[in-house]
Amino acid sequence: MLMKIYNTLTRKKEEFKPLEGKKVRMYVCGPTVYNYFHIGNARAFLVFDAFRRYLEYRGYEVTYVQNFTDIDDKMIKRAEKEGITVKELADRFIQEYFKDADALGIKRADYHPRATEVILDIIEMIKTLMDKGYAYEVDGDVYFKTRKFKEYGKLSHQNLEELEAGARIKVEDKKQNPMDFALWKKKKPGEPSWLSPWGEGRPGWHIECSVMARKFLGDTIDIHAGGPDLIFPHHENEIAQSEGATGKPFARYWMHIGYLNINDEKMSKSLGNFYTAREVIQKHDPEAVRLFLLSAHYRNPINFSYELIQQAEKGLERLYNALENLKHLESVAEERELTPQDKQLLNKFNAYKEEFIKVMDDDFNTADGVAVLFELVKEFNTNIDEKASRKVITAAKNLLLELGGVLGIIQQRGEEKLEEEIEKLIKKREEARQNKNWELADRIRDELKEKGIILEDTPHGTRWKKI
């Protein structure tokens, strides 16, 4: 069965066939590194990270590119405000990006190019566009001639006339048409600049992605993805530039997530309803954030609140409890021949796995994937105990970790060790319980709780966990 992917270009779910065998060329628009990224950005990075993981899980060989925009108006403004260079600003927030992205379990891309690293390639592409009549220069600025690109508007499903009619931007005298956009911007005093055939200046925003995608992935890529606000104008413009320059289709599948809102309103600085990913993961388990964001369909809008993150945290706890229980059972169960019941259980596990694949194959339905994980946990909690063969327990544990790994959850908490002193206390409490000295046992339990160790007495021994 082929996977299906919803394509913004056709507004339909399509069967996913990469250009070349099992190779997938994937480009995701990255952040402008003038600040910490916010929780809305996080949704995009995290969702597409999960899709990449799933594609790899399904045996695709994914080349994943995510850029850093390190030169634009916002960068210049912020650097000026901070009294540092644009380069220093970029270096700093690229580092900060990786701190937060790593914490959220977002895997590193194969390539993380910066716009300023590909200036020569940008100039080359602009030259090509000028040669082909898709661009024109006016006094050191270069613009893309949207009227020349016949399919302009095909991604956002607008036609140029309507766009022009609805254009709220001021008509700049320099542009031939209000929808034309800058490929190259003439240097203003004090701005970083590069030498070009049109004089000193810097690239426009849209051209960098066209160039980086092509440089690292080729003329035609499989998946181009990003936030919903990029559909127009950014991705529309990328198509115009890339297809204008190469004459080939730019991206075969365009994927866009839904907005992340705060109280049903778009998150924006002017409304003051703005959360950086960093402040959220300082307060809550990053895996809970992942679980929260993957619990809804990626194309639907999602409302952010700390209350909902807390709900997700509880759910995550349930998953971890199951995992910890399995680990504990594994340590006490015996290795023995599989009974027919054991075999039946293993078959069931396999059915859950197939269900997971079935729902994820259908346009990455992570919400259903998460549901399968919870159903699996219920199955384990109900039907596996210390009498099960260790083989079954290990298989259960591995499946939970395997499917959780695809979504990037239940991966963080590893094997923890206890200090000797605490182990002694736990033993002491065991003895007290043997002697039915409940008072002492409870006192030790309370004492350990204050130290962040929770004890749970199970039929097959005491289990501990850290909070």
Add this chain to the structure above:
RNA sequence: GGCGGCAUAGCCAAGUGGUAAGGCAGAGGACUGCAAAUCCUUUAUUCCCCAGUUCGAAUCUGGGUGCCGCCUCCA
């Protein structure tokens, strides 16, 4: 004006023709020395409203109501 999305239990949320997943919260019960974890039962005769198509609709069609987004930098 053009384009588009959404409306499912207290909360979150999946489900696009076959008789309402999953999570959180709540109630009752089991287990436990007590807890915790876990399990069982329970919580939408019903999916914004009206009409229609159909043997059958949350899912399709028409109409209505409400909310939101894009068309301008933004993931």
